[in-house]
Amino acid sequence: MAVGVDLGGTQLRVAVLRGATLLSRVGLLTGEDATPERLIPRICDAIRQALAEARVELGQVAGIGLGAPGPLNSQSGIIYSPPNLPGWENVPIRDILQKEFPVPIYIENDAHCAALGEYMFGAGRGSEDMVYMTVSTGIGGGIICKGRLLEGAGGTAGELGHMTIDLHGPRCNCGNIGCLEAIASGTAIARRANEAIAAGQGAELLAFARSLDEQTARQLHLPAGTEKESIERVNARTVGEAARAGIALARQILGEAARGLGVGLVNVIHIFNPRKIILGGGVMQLGDLILGPALDIVEQRAMKAPRSIVSIELAQLGPNVGLIGAGTLIYYHG
Template sequence: MGALEFNMEAPYIVGVDLGGTTLTAGVVTREGEVVCTHQRPTEAERGPEVVIGNLVEAIEAVLSERGLSKSDVAGVGIGVPGHILSEEGVCVFSPNFVGWRNVKVTSPIEERVGLKVTIMNDVNTAALGEWWFGAGKGTESMVMLTLGTGIGGGVIVNGDIVLGHTEAAGEVGHQTILPEGPRCGCGNHGCIEAIAARDAIVGRALLKLQQGRKSILPQLVGGDLKRLDPKIIEDAARMGDEVAREVYEETGYYLGIAVSNLALILDPELIVIGGAIAKAGDLIFEPIRRTVAARCQMTEFDPQRIVPAQLGELSGVVGGAVLVMRKLGMKRPS
């Protein structure tokens, strides 16, 4: 088989969001509309071969579900967590994926699927999706954060994604907020990811319960605290539970420090926040905005320019399609 190329004429693109817990493959039109998706567990703890196998199966499944042949597809774009070398198709390191050091990603998928594949860091990918077709449409500078299993960031300045000298730019989840804070998956201490991502939110709630605080959280999980997750804590907060509200208030405060740093350094038109934890809405956005207002008084940055992602859980899928659109030479919608 000769070298694969992107199909300039095909009407559809497959975009894939490789999450720490779940991966989502979607069929996307050239107008950015997601017409079909397929999800399956990532199984990140089982190593690169298993994850790549799951990616292949998800791509094939979503094409089958839509009734598409390979000739209908321009290519596949995948957002991959960690430090990515896009042109080489390699993941240098992914802190929350077991065994992911210098892993070839594109070539084994191309060999098994028979379509040209391009990759980029997952949050850079989601940022491109939001910038082309979502909350950032029409802006020239934008920062995106995703809050979930980890915390990532994508930075767009003067109309292009900032990748940096070694394509490691945008790792906003690994800025140090508390130097003596908890150990992060990257090996450092006190990263915002270790303080405000999924496990940290749950850990903050568990610590308060261990301190004897009264809460409805144990009742909501039937006494099994292993079932506790950010959504249950959000539900409790909306029921007026003081412990749960404190958890989100404290999490939003730390996130606000991280966002303030970005606002002060980059002065973007917009800061877009997505991911599963951002679904908590005002519970997380209000403390973020309050903290930014207090810490960015020397600038004209308006905290109301901190907005939720519009594409929701599909930011990464649409962004994956945008990776291919860029390879096809397509222009961003005005």
């Protein structure tokens, strides 16, 4: 058995696992004040609670794996300065946890963890050369080469979302211009929709968003209000629903994002020559609206030899991929 810890900017989840099977699961919000001083004690409490709910003693688990937003160094166990965890500057999280839990502890970039989880227990099983890409609020990735995770000199390899797709494209939060993340992520899709609405081109999309029933509006954070408030809150899921309803602007926006994703996939195929590319994350739940045009670009632009080898598939582990991936660190290093 293993303990998996999935640390995100808004949620903390902990589970006791046997392989990909969750024996217990504890979830909580990180809260607005998620400084290390406040959050690390909560991580420790959540680990103890997960063990208790699984009726497992610490000595019965092979170790603790923690997946966290990068940048981080998996070898030193230090989290540097993740954008969505303010105040986490050079935090030696592994050493801190080691004092509380005397078992092997490993930390890794959350996208790397997801890649390992899919490799061992999901869509990547049996494929020693694979790439995992998560397309969600941002875009991240992990590369498995000959059965080993490609980490790079400083542990930051696999930042697939920050390959340049458009030399003159939008500026990304990372500081680069034209990143895949700035073109094909959920954040990018929402930004393009809001820009179009603000420019007076999205009346039909805005009307569709306002027509969503009250329950859906709450889920999408689209409370009734002024036009300005609605503009600011249209998100990628809204665009996806509008595209399914046949709204032309929504389909155009998703088509552009999908083609950007396709170019990114072509780059991944040419650089890594993988047997499989596994696609996960919330944006991929849009299905053929995003996957179809992306695969068309792959067919048109990728060189025949590596294209004929690769299989592009959707991830299998669903919303628990972060937890399963974190627990997988124990099996991977063991």
